Amino acid sequence: xxxxxxxxxxxxxxxxxxxxxxxxxxxxxxxxxxxxxxxxxxxxxxxxxxxxxxxxxxxxxxxxxxxxxxxxxxxxxxxxxxxxxxxxxxxxxxxxxxxxxxxxxxxxxxxxxxxxxxxxxxxxxxxxxxxxxxxxxxxxxxxxxxxxxxxxxxxxxxxxxxxxxxxxxxxxxxxxxxxxxxxxxxxxxxxxxxxxxxxxxxxxxxxxxxxxxxxxxxxxxxxxxxxxxxxxxxxxxxxxxxxxxxxxxxxxxxxxxxxxx
Amino acid sequence: xxxxxxxxxxxxxxxxxxxxxxxxxxxxxxxxxxxxxxxxxxxxxxxxxxxxxxxxxxxxxxxxxxxxxxxxxxxxxxxxxxxxxxxxxxxxxxxxxxxxxxxxxxxxxxxxxxxxxxxxxxxxxxxxxxxxxxxxxxxxxxxxxxxxxxxxxxxxxxxxxxxxxxxxxxxxxxxxxxxxxxxxxxxxxxxxxxxxxxxxxxxxxxxxxxxxxxxxxxxxxxxxxxxxxxxxxxxxxxxxxxxxxxxxxxxxxxxxxxxxxxxxxxxxxxxxxxxxxxxxxxxxxxxxxxxxxxxxxxxxxxxxxxxxxxxxxxxxxxxxxx
Numbered sequence: 104x105x106x107x108x109x110x111x112x113x114x115x116x117x118x119x120x121x122x123x124x125x126x127x128x129x130x131x132x133x134x135x136x137x138x139x140x141x142x143x144x145x146x147x148x149x150x151x152x153x154x155x156x157x158x159x160x161x162x163x164x165x166x167x168x169x170x171x172x173x174x175x176x177x178x179x180x181x182x183x184x185x186x187x188x189x190x191x192x193x194x195x196x197x198x199x200x201x202x203x204x205x206x207x208x209x210x211x212x213x214x215x216x217x218x219x220x221x222x223x224x225x226x227x228x229x230x231x232x233x234x235x236x237x238x239x240x241x242x243x244x245x246x247x248x249x250x251x252x253x254x255x256x257x258x259x260x261x262x263x264x265x266x267x268x269x270x271x272x273x274x275x276x277x278x279x280x281x282x283x284x285x286x287x288x289x290x291x292x293x294x295x296x297x298x299x300x301x302x303x304x305x306x307x308x309x310x311x312x313x314x315x316x317x318x319x320x321x322x323x324x325x326x327x328x329x330x331x332x333x334x335x336x337x338x339x340x341x342x343x344x345x346x347x348x349x350x351x352x353x354x355x356x357x358x359x360x361x362x363x364x
Numbered sequence: 365x366x367x368x369x370x371x372x373x374x375x376x377x378x379x380x381x382x383x384x385x386x387x388x389x390x391x392x393x394x395x396x397x398x399x400x401x402x403x404x405x406x407x408x409x410x411x412x413x414x415x416x417x418x419x420x421x422x423x424x425x426x427x428x429x430x431x432x433x434x435x436x437x438x439x440x441x442x443x444x445x446x447x448x449x450x451x452x453x454x455x456x457x458x459x460x461x462x463x464x465x466x467x468x469x470x471x472x473x474x475x476x477x478x479x480x481x482x483x484x485x486x487x488x489x490x491x492x493x494x495x496x497x498x499x500x501x502x503x504x505x506x507x508x509x510x511x512x513x514x515x516x517x518x519x520x521x522x523x524x525x526x527x528x529x530x531x532x533x534x535x536x537x538x539x540x541x542x543x544x545x546x547x548x549x550x551x552x553x554x555x556x557x558x559x560x561x562x563x564x565x566x567x568x569x570x571x572x573x574x575x576x577x578x579x580x581x582x583x584x585x586x587x588x589x590x591x592x593x594x595x596x597x598x599x600x601x602x603x604x605x606x607x608x609x610x611x612x613x614x615x616x617x618x619x620x621x622x623x624x625x626x627x628x629x630x631x632x633x634x635x636x637x638x639x640x641x642x643x644x645x646x647x648x649x650x651x652x653x654x655x656x657x658x659x660x661x662x663x664x665x666x667x668x669x670x671x672x673x674x675x676x677x678x679x680x681x682x683x684x685x686x
Contacts, residue, residue, distance in 0.1 A: 214620075214621040214624035214625055214662055217624060217628070217643065218397070221401045221655065224404075225405050298522075310628060310644055311644060311647075311648065324528060328528050335532055338528050339529065346526075349520075349525075350521075
C-alpha cells in the first residue's frame, strides 16, 4: 500500500525543487544580463546562462513548473472527458461504440502535432492557454479507448445485468456500476498522457510555437541547439530537464497502476 | 486453375467492399481534416488578412489580401471554392512567393520528408525486430534482460531530449556525422537524422514484438519445429517472425503520426528542408494557402501510409484477409 505512493516521489521532488528555486532565486526567468551571455555554470549561476544572459537556473525552474501545471490540467481534462465517453459508448453498443472506437484509433495514430500547428496558426501569438486547448482536443482519446475496452468486460458482469433488470436507467448504471470499476484502470493513462504533454509543449516551443514569454523547456533546447558549439551546457541542461520532467510524470502514473493488481 | 466458383466470387466481392470502405474512410478523414484546417483559419478570432500583414497595414492593403484569399466572399462560397481547389490540387498562389502555386511548394517539401520518414520506418522496424528476436531467442542468455531494459529506457526518453544531445556528442564533439545545417551533409546527414527518428519507433516495435513472441513461444507449431531439429535461427526467423508481423505492422502504423511530428522537430534541429520546415515557415510568414496545403499533404501522406500498412498486413498474414 505505502510502496506505491513512493512512485509519486520523483514528480514531487522535481516540482518541489523547481518551486523552491523559483521562490528563492530572485532573478526573473525572463530577466536578461547581456554581460553574462552564455556564461558557464558557476556557484552564483548553477546552470549557467543562456542567450542574452538569462539565468538558466531560474528559467528551467519556472518552465518546469508551468509545464507540469499545464500537463496536469490537460491530462485531468482528458481523463474527465474521455472516461465517461468511452464507458458510455461501450454501454450503448452498436454504432456509437464503433464510431468512438474508430475515432480513438484515428486520433491516436494521427500526426496531432501537425493538426495542432494548423489550429494554432489561427492565433497571432499562442499562449499557454491556447496550447492547453489544442492538446485537450486530442488528449481524451487514450482515456476513452481504455474506458471502452474495460467497460466491454464490465458490461458482461452479473451486477450490471442485475442493475439493468431492476430497471435502472442507463445513466445510473453508468455512474453507479460501470464508472467505479473503470476509473482505476483508466487512471493508469494519466502519467503517460502527462509526460506526452510535457514533451509536446517543449517541442512546440522548440520549433517556435511556444508561449511568447519564452519560459518553456523548449526555448532552453532551442538556445542550446543554436549555441551548441559555444555553450554546450545550455543543451545539456535543457535535455536533462525535459527528460527528468517527463520521466517523473511517467513514474507518477505508475502510482495508480499498482492498485489494480 | 480454380475457375469461377460462386464461393470465390463471393469472397472477392467481400474483399472489394472492404477495400471500398477503407478508401471511403480515408477520403472522409482527409475531407474532415482539411475542413478543420479551413475553418480554424477563418472562424477563430482574428482576421487572417491582418495576421498576414501585421498591425501596421492600411485598410487598402488589407482589402487586397482579403480579395486574394477570397475572404470577401461568404463563408459558404469560400468553402465550395476550397473543396473545388482540393479536388484539383490547386489551393491558390503562395502569398510570400507570388507566381508559385502553394501546391508546388508543398510538392517540393514532400520529397525530403518522405525520405526522412521512410528511412526512419525501415531502420526502426529492422532495429525493433532485431531487439524483439534478441529477447525471444536463446542467443543472449541472461544478457537479454539488458535488451529489455534498454527498450524501456529508450521508450521513456523523449526524442526532443536525446536527439540534440546525440547530435552534440556525435556531430560537435566526435565529428562522426555532419553538423546541423551543413549544406553538404548529404546521405550521412539523412541517415543520422533518420536513425535518431527511428529510435522511438524501434523501442515500440521491440516491446510489441517481444510481447507477441513471448505469447507464441510455447505454441505447438514451434514445438513441432523444435522436434524436427530446426536451429533456433530457423525457428524464430522462419516460423515465429511471420506470425507476429501483423501486430508489428499495426504498431508501426499507429506510430506514424508521432513519427511525422518527430520529423518536424528533427527538420528544425538539422535545418533540413521538408514539410515541417515549410509549415513552420508558412506559419511564421502567415502564408495561409501554403500552410493549408502542407497540413493537408501531411494528412494525405498519413492516410496513404495507413492504407498501405493494411494492405501489407493482409498480404503477409492470410488470417486477416476476409
